[in-house]
Structures are given as C-alpha cells and as structure tokens.
Amino acid sequence: MKWREASGMAVPLAAAVFLMLPIFTSSTGDIRHHGTSRARGWRASVTSDVTANNSVSNVTAQLGGTAYLHCLVGHLNERGQVSWIRKRDWHILSSGKFTYTNDERFQVLHGEGSEDWTLQIKFVQKRDNGTYECQVSTRTGIVSHYVRLQIVVPEAFILGSGEHHVDLGSVIHLICIVEKSPTPPQYVFWYHNDRMINYDATRGGITVETEPGARTQSRLTVRGATLKDSGNYTCSASNTEPASIHVFVSEGSNKMAAILRRNTSAIHGITSSITCILLFASVLAHFVVR
Template sequence: CVCQLISVFQISWIRRRDFHVLTSSMFTYTNDERFQVLHPEGSDDWTLQIKYVQERDNGTYECQCTTESTAETAILFTPMGCMRDPEAGNIDSIAGKFSQNTRCLKIFHKIETMGESIYFYKWILSHFVNLNIVIPEAFILGSDEHHVDVGSIINLVCIIEKSPTPPQYVFWYHNNRMINYDTTRGSVTVQTDPGPTQSRLTIRQAVETDTGNYTCSASNTKPASIFVFVTEGKYKQRISYKANFLNQYNPIAIVPAVS
C-alpha cells in the first residue's frame, strides 16, 4: 500500500471480512503473530505481511490512509490519490469512489471558537486488495476402488495440482503404515517427479494382504485415498471383504506439515 501524504494522521490495514483492524501505523492489533506491517523508513510503502497463509486468510483487505487538516491547509494535506486537479485546488468535489480498488472520502466538521468558525477536514483514502488463496489438491488417478488379481502389479499414480512450489515430500500409506521405505518386501517402489508433481506407487507380485486403503500425502495438500482389492474371488466376495475390512480399519487422517 502506497500512502503519499505530507502529514499522515493514521495508516491502517483492515480485514474486511470482520472489519478487524490488524495494524495501525507500526502497531499490530491481533493475537495472530503471522500478521505484521513492514514500512521502510522514509518510504511511502506500508506492506501487510501474512506468514504461513491459510485458507481462512482468503478475502479482501483494506489499507486506509487518513490525514486531517484545516480548510486553509486542506490542499497541502490532501492524499495524492484524492487529487484530481491539484493545481486548481478543487477539493470540494473530490469525495467519492474512483475505481473498484480505490475509494476516497472527505469528512469535515466545524468548530466555533472565539466567534469564528474553523473547518477541519479529514481525508480517508482506501486501497482494497483481494487475496485469493490457492489450495493445492492431491488426487489418485482412477475411481475410488481399484481391483487387481493376486500376482499382478498394483500401479497407483498421485497427482499434485495448484501447488506454487513442489511439495517437500510425498508419502504413501497402506492403511496406517507408511510404505515409502518398506524393506519387508522388495517389490514396493515409489517414484516422484516434479512439475506438476506426480508420484507413482508400484507393488509387484500383489498378494491378498496388499488389500486395503492406500493414501497419498504431500507436505502441502490434503491426503487422497483409494481402496485396493487383491483377490481371486468374484466381485461380490470383494464387496463383502471391503465391508468387513472397513469395520476393522478407518482411513487415516494426516495433517499436512506447515512449510
């Protein structure tokens, strides 16, 4: 936010969702330590910094620049964004909304003192910023169920989309056990390729105990799951097996690490 004012009365960042004043000048008015204002000395820039952004940070933020003056000095202390014709000094017809992202209001009040009327002007220049939080998504190719025969190969592919940076890790789980580095069987391999991130789980010579819930969990996404059947029986037997299996195990809930 740029506030080009000769005399600044107050500069604030406001979250429009709940009209919470997050910062005023260099002070922070929230218990959320992720928020702070950055203002290089001598500059006109006032930057609201949000660390470790979350989905709930999505929305509109307002930078409000406020200054106050008397009628005699109003033209000197008018925010640059409010001056349509500064050379003419036409300040009486400036109040209003100029664009979708900028609004300028002029408020004045009169004080009677020593038989004279003194007019005070308050300018409020607002800049609006829409913050759109992109949530990375993970999904496993195919339907919710995957059927393979005993002795065949299980191939599962997990795709990570809408991620501004590649995830720090992608872990695969069979039920509640992480299997990226499974040494009990030499037939389990995991290959992860960047941009867009794609992780492939391969299990050779599948056995019936490989049946279960498989979860792909990346560092910056919600996990994605698929149920795999490894049987030699008919489809009805697989459905019955799944019902019995789900009574014993629940899909794991993994909280992605904050990077």
C-alpha cells in the same frame, strides 16, 4: 530500524478516536478499478490528489502458507499514516508498524526508507479469505487501496474408480494427482492402510516417483503383489486433503473364473432341485383333488 509488533497494545482513548476517524469518513464501501496495480502491489504518492483512490489488486495464497499484501507509499511525511483494515469486520489490524490484534499471525513489514508497507499473514486459514484495505492519510484526505486475498486449498485424487484389482504376483501401479496448488507440495507420502511405505525397506519392491509442478504427479509402484498387499492406499501431500483407493489382490483370473463357474453350477443345481420339488407337489395335489 527493526520492525516492532505490539500485539494487543492498549491504545489511549484519544488516540483510538483519532485513528478511527479516517476509517469511517473515507471508506466508501465500493471497490472500483482505478489507478495502477503493479506486480508487487500498489503505489500511492501522498503529494498527489486522491484520483487513485479505491484501486484494487489480487493476491492468491495457499492454505497453511504465508500471504504478503503489499502497499507501496511514496513521500510519506511525518503526519502521514498507513493503516491496514480487515473489511469483513472492520478490524484495525495495524497503524504504522504497530499491530492491534491478538492474532500473532499478522505483522506489518516495513524497512527504514522503504516505500512498501506489507501486511504479512502467516499460516493462512480459510477464514482469512476476503478483502483488506490499506489506508493512507494525506494532507488532502484519505487514499485507500484494496487487496483481495484468495485462499486456495490444493486437491488430491488417485486415478481410478475407487477400487483397483490386480493379480497375485503382478505390479500395483497407482498415480496421485495434486491440483490447485500455487506452490508445489514439498513431499507426497503414500500409505498402505496406516503404514507409510515410501521407504519400506522391509517389504522391498516399492518405488515412489514424484514430479512437482502446477499439476503434481506422484507414482507408486509395488512389484510382486501378494495377498497381504490388499487394502487401502492413501496419498498425502503437504496442506492437502488425502486421497484413497482400495486395492484387491486376487490369485489370478483363471481361478476366479473357476470359482464363478462353480458358484454358477451350484446355483443351477439348487434351482433344478426346487423345480423338481414344485413339479412333484403339483402332481401330488392333482391326485389328492381327484
């Protein structure tokens, strides 16, 4: 049997009332840790009593990824019904295999003979964060299971203080770290100002090495730095806010020191001239007064 989805389907008034009744009569509003939570989800047998009611499981999904909220139901009879409700606004997302939302990111996955009634949410957003209720109708009442969905946003940063100074002809070496990413990023792109430089064959001397993992590291190496290599450098990973640092390429520490000495001497000369003028004015004023 194929999965079917009826987004925005108009529900007859009588059916809508029938569907809403268990929601308002069964939900207690509190979330308590009863029953057993499994790795793939929660299992309820509709032939048993409701002692497993209000059990809770947790799901973590990455921003922009796909979240799977599992609800395992065994021995569901013809009168049984599985529904998914979003707790923050009490919106009925699905009943059986039909969805009742215009948001096409939501879909119920259930194969014939399967005990798993999975609520799939594609391209998850920050506003999807929260609690969802899997509600199962039984002969003795309603059994509810709650899934807490947490949306995490990966963070990227470049090691350093926001500025990086190198000498002319030396090597620019930058390291970008990507954290809080349940799924390692598929790529990390580096930009010099607005130009992507991962595969810059024209410039040459550029290498990018990325080690994916729970704490992904991407290393940018630019050999033979020139004055044109100065500017803003940005690392950007999938589903991650970019991180930037400004690189300054100078003509060498000796010349910079000479420039500083020259500026210091000039300031010292100006200060001496001002001192002489003030001294002369003081002497002149002394004679005028006399």
